[in-house]
Amino acid sequence: MSLRRPLPRRITLRTRLTLIYGCLFLAAGVVLLGVTYALFDQQLSGSGPTFDSAGAAPASQTGPPQTKDLTVVTEHGDRLTGASAETWLSDQKNTLRDAAGTSLITQGGLALLVVGGAAVGFGWLVAGRVLAPLHRVTETARRIAGASAADRGLHERIALRGPDDEVKDLADTFDTMVERLDRSFDGQRLFVANASHELRTPLTLGRALVELAMHRATASEDVKWLGENLLEINSRHERLISGLLLLARSEREITDGSPVDLADVVGHVVAQNAPQARQAGVTVREEAGPAPTAGDGLLLERLVHNLVENGIRHNTGAGGAWVRVSSRTLPEGRVAVEVSNTGPVVPPYEIQSLFEPFRRLGGDRLVTAKGAGLGLSIVRSIARAHGGDIVARSCEGGGMTVTVTLPLSPEGGAAETSVT
Numbered sequence: 001m002s003l004r005r006p007l008p009r010r011i012t013l014r015t016r017l018t019l020i021y022g023c024l025f026l027a028a029g030v031v032l033l034g035v036t037y038a039l040f041d042q043q044l045s046g047s048g049p050t051f052d053s054a055g056a057a058p059a060s061q062t063g064p065p066q067t068k069d070l071t072v073v074t075e076h077g078d079r080l081t082g083a084s085a086e087t088w089l090s091d092q093k094n095t096l097r098d099a100a101g102t103s104l105i106t107q108g109g110l111a112l113l114v115v116g117g118a119a120v121g122f123g124w125l126v127a128g129r130v131l132a133p134l135h136r137v138t139e140t141a142r143r144i145a146g147a148s149a150a151d152r153g154l155h156e157r158i159a160l161r162g163p164d165d166e167v168k169d170l171a172d173t174f175d176t177m178v179e180r181l182d183r184s185f186d187g188q189r190l191f192v193a194n195a196s197h198e199l200r201t202p203l204t205l206g207r208a209l210v211e212l213a214m215h216r217a218t219a220s221e222d223v224k225w226l227g228e229n230l231l232e233i234n235s236r237h238e239r240l241i242s243g244l245l246l247l248a249r250s251e252r253e254i255t256d257g258s259p260v261d262l263a264d265v266v267g268h269v270v271a272q273n274a275p276q277a278r279q280a281g282v283t284v285r286e287e288a289g290p291a292p293t294a295g296d297g298l299l300l301e302r303l304v305h306n307l308v309e310n311g312i313r314h315n316t317g318a319g320g321a322w323v324r325v326s327s328r329t330l331p332e333g334r335v336a337v338e339v340s341n342t343g344p345v346v347p348p349y350e351i352q353s354l355f356e357p358f359r360r361l362g363g364d365r366l367v368t369a370k371g372a373g374l375g376l377s378i379v380r381s382i383a384r385a386h387g388g389d390i391v392a393r394s395c396e397g398g399g400m401t402v403t404v405t406l407p408l409s410p411e412g413g414a415a416e417t418s419v420t
Helices: 013-046 082-145 166-214 221-250 262-272 274-280 297-313 375-385 410-419
Strands: 071-073 079-081 258-261 283-288 292-295 322-330 334-341 389-394 400-407
Touching: 013 082, 071 082, 079 082, 082 166, 166 221, 258 262, 258 297, 262 274, 262 283, 262 297, 262 322, 262 334, 274 283, 274 297, 292 297, 292 400, 297 322, 297 334, 297 375, 297 400, 375 389, 375 400
Parallel strands: 283 322
Antiparallel strands: 071 079, 258 292, 322 334, 334 400, 389 400
8 A cells, every 4th residue: 555645735826827917016006105205206306385574375476595695594493694594494394205205105105015915915816816717627527536346427517607707717627627538437337338248148059069069978078178278268268258248337336326334245255255165175264243324235245255265265275275355344434344364465556456356466367377367357347336445465475355434334333333
């Protein structure tokens, strides 16, 4: 089981757009404030009041007053004339300009910060509004990608409504791609089912002809030996076709399942495989605990049967060989069925490949192999069709443990709660 590396913290597109809006607004505000201050300072520096001999500004005067005629009365009652009056006026003008500039910068800066904060908040809302369709596209893609199998959830569509813009083009293109994938998977399943069904007839006919030839009174030993080999090959092909049909069926999601207790399934499957286990010299240990779930009873029986049969078939056959089958209810609202066995050593890096169709371990990759190579693939498909998961791990000294977890049945959970 591989551990996923945690994704690094990232800045979302909405945050980046908001920061861009805010920075552009603040930059424009700073430029506007600077231009305003420059114009204001230029206006104060280029013009100023002039006074007559009584200290009042004349109604019309185009040039600066003569210094010797300038008379100013200060706010303290002091009377200044000449150069002293001009110096006092210059000081007053500088003081007024500094105070006005400081007031403009301070109050303008505060106003800019307040309005900038409001602009950032408004930009956040606008960015969220604009990116809402993209979030819908992302959520739909995430649901499809997180489905239990490659073709799960392909029936979903975004069906985005709104203005005909780039985002709608993206959503429509995504819908078209998913629709084509959905049709492709449906066509593949239909082809496998039809081809497997059509191949059953010639295989059945071939088996009948071989058996007829073998049981003739004039059949020689060579014919009987050849017939046995042909029947064995024919039997393997029949198992292969049955597996393909079951695999195509199990890949469809179960929507209306009925209550099933995995403990009953485990007991039934163990009883079915008892003769095969005795013939192989393998002891089957049953630990069936309550495990109520919901689904297709026949498919769930096939799931447990494949696991038990796989555990018996791929075993050592030596003394002390065993297969342990258990079912139980997990505390996190799930049920589990687990099958462990003794057997050859399974490298951990080959475990996941065993769940792929027609993949076998080591020397089992032969035409005369015991199985069709679909057992674990069918198990995984059935588990995923029921909203479950499957995990396998190799055991020390050989063998493998396969654990299938399925959702707990609501009726089973309620009954368990009431008993507790």
